[in-house]
Amino acid sequence: MNIKEIIRKKRNGFSLTKEEIEYFAFGAADGSVKDYQLSALLMAICFNGLDERETLDLTDAMARSGDMADLSAINGITGDKHSTGGVGDKTTLVVAPIVAECGVKIAKMSGRGLGHTGGTVDKLESIPGFKTSLETDEFISIVNECGICVAGQSGKLCPADKKLYGLRDATETVDNMSLIASSIMSKKLAGGADCIVLDVKCGSGAFMKDEKSAIELAEKMVEIGRGAGRKIAALITDMDTPLGKSIGNSLEIIEAVETLKGNGPEDLTEICILLAAKLLELAGKGSFDECKLLAKSKIDDGSALKKLAEMVALQGGDAEYVRNTELFPKAEFSLDVKAAESGYVTHMNAEGIGLACVALGAGRQTKEDDIDPSAGIILHKKTGDKVEKDDVIATLLCSDDALFKNAVLQFNESVTVSDEKPSAKPLLYGIVG
Numbered sequence: 001m002n003i004k005e006i007i008r009k010k011r012n013g014f015s016l017t018k019e020e021i022e023y024f025a026f027g028a029a030d031g032s033v034k035d036y037q038l039s040a041l042l043m044a045i046c047f048n049g050l051d052e053r054e055t056l057d058l059t060d061a062m063a064r065s066g067d068m069a070d071l072s073a074i075n076g077i078t079g080d081k082h083s084t085g086g087v088g089d090k091t092t093l094v095v096a097p098i099v100a101e102c103g104v105k106i107a108k109m110s111g112r113g114l115g116h117t118g119g120t121v122d123k124l125e126s127i128p129g130f131k132t133s134l135e136t137d138e139f140i141s142i143v144n145e146c147g148i149c150v151a152g153q154s155g156k157l158c159p160a161d162k163k164l165y166g167l168r169d170a171t172e173t174v175d176n177m178s179l180i181a182s183s184i185m186s187k188k189l190a191g192g193a194d195c196i197v198l199d200v201k202c203g204s205g206a207f208m209k210d211e212k213s214a215i216e217l218a219e220k221m222v223e224i225g226r227g228a229g230r231k232i233a234a235l236i237t238d239m240d241t242p243l244g245k246s247i248g249n250s251l252e253i254i255e256a257v258e259t260l261k262g263n264g265p266e267d268l269t270e271i272c273i274l275l276a277a278k279l280l281e282l283a284g285k286g287s288f289d290e291c292k293l294l295a296k297s298k299i300d301d302g303s304a305l306k307k308l309a310e311m312v313a314l315q316g317g318d319a320e321y322v323r324n325t326e327l328f329p330k331a332e333f334s335l336d337v338k339a340a341e342s343g344y345v346t347h348m349n350a351e352g353i354g355l356a357c358v359a360l361g362a363g364r365q366t367k368e369d370d371i372d373p374s375a376g377i378i379l380h381k382k383t384g385d386k387v388e389k390d391d392v393i394a395t396l397l398c399s400d401d402a403l404f405k406n407a408v409l410q411f412n413e414s415v416t417v418s419d420e421k422p423s424a425k426p427l428l429y430g431i432v433g
């Protein structure tokens with residue numbers, strides 16, 4: 001088989017065979033197919049798509065490109081959660097400790113930032129000492145000891161996705177439904193959990209911009225999961241406006257901690273309770289409504305926050321940062337962005353705000369970039385809020401004030417203020433499965 005033929009075939013709009021898909025997925029994993037050839041193929045896939053059978057074959061090949069996690073050494077039922085990616089989406093940091101505290105073991109592999117969206121691994125690494133790269137034995141022993149471990153994608157699990165994920169981020173080939181579905185589901189299948197809840201984001205800050213395509217993606221992933229014998233459901237949630245008020249790595253850890261203390265923004269708290277409840281319901285902990293109450297009780301009694309601190313300590317991080325978030329270093333420079341006129345915030349383009357954060361150093365422009373853990377944006381106003389001229393809409397934070405120029409332009413382009421109060425949008429569009 002020849003990679004150039006495979007690229008030409010997809011470029012010319014033909015379907016690839018299972019063998020051809022395995023050839024490039026395994027070649028991505030072992031390095032025998034070059035990055036530039038994979039990038040060309042990814043672009044051809046973005047133009048010409050993958051059909052249902054090709055998507056299943058790619059999911060399966062990526063899942064089998066490395067080890068399949070054996071979670072049989074974990075005592076009890078295991079759960080996993082994955083978001084399709086958004087701006088200000090720190091739900092894993094809240095949902096995972098709540099669910100673990102309810103007795104469902106969370107053995108979770110998370111990703112880094114992708115495109116304009118943030119990644120849980122980057123956020124957790126803003127805690128000094130926190131290790132996201134773990135050997136399987138260590139991962140399993142942490143789950144058995146405290147019920148929860150959130151690690152980065154180990155080189156051994158889904159190495160094909162690990163390679164393609166980085167290339168997609170750098171080559172603008174992220175927002176293809178089949179690539180997203182196979183990327184997420186290959187990791188979930190290789191990750192081995194019994195129950196999986198997916199958070200499929202929908203709106204300007206999501207890869208799926210409208211409800212119809214978000215539902216289609218959710219159905220695709222739920223079908224793949226069921227086909228593999230997992231208990232799985234997907235919530236379709238709003239990402240038209242950033243989630244919560246803080247965007248950026250350490251800023252989002254701080255907001256997640258506040259949410260676990262019961263002081264989080266309403267939208268974030270609600271989505272976290274819904275996701276936790278769905279996962280608990282799949283794990284047999286009661287009806288959806290009972291599980292919502294159960295999840296909430298773990299915030300109210302402070303036990304989920306303690307669970308997060310326990311996990312941080314076991315993964316080598318300084319748990320004092322969870323107990324006292326004032327310890328996080330502050331960004332050197334800050335700049336308030338003010339309203340140019342009075343009115344209502346009628347739209348906040350979440351993708352544009354995510355890109356403003358990347359411009360501040362909170363995300364990567366190239367695969368090799370380091371990120372600045374303290375950079376980001378704090379929103380003081382959100383869609384639907386009334387503003388007076390000169391009210392501060394947001395504070396931008398970074399370590400190099402030369403970065404403000406582009407970030408402010410990008411931010412201002414993403415926010416619309418006008419006279420008419422916008423109608424409220426739902427946070428949850430629906431549940432698949």
Ligand code: URA
Pocket residue numbers: 083084085111114174179180181183184
């Ligand atoms: N999250 C993933 O793991 N993969 C994608 O392609 C998008 C979001």
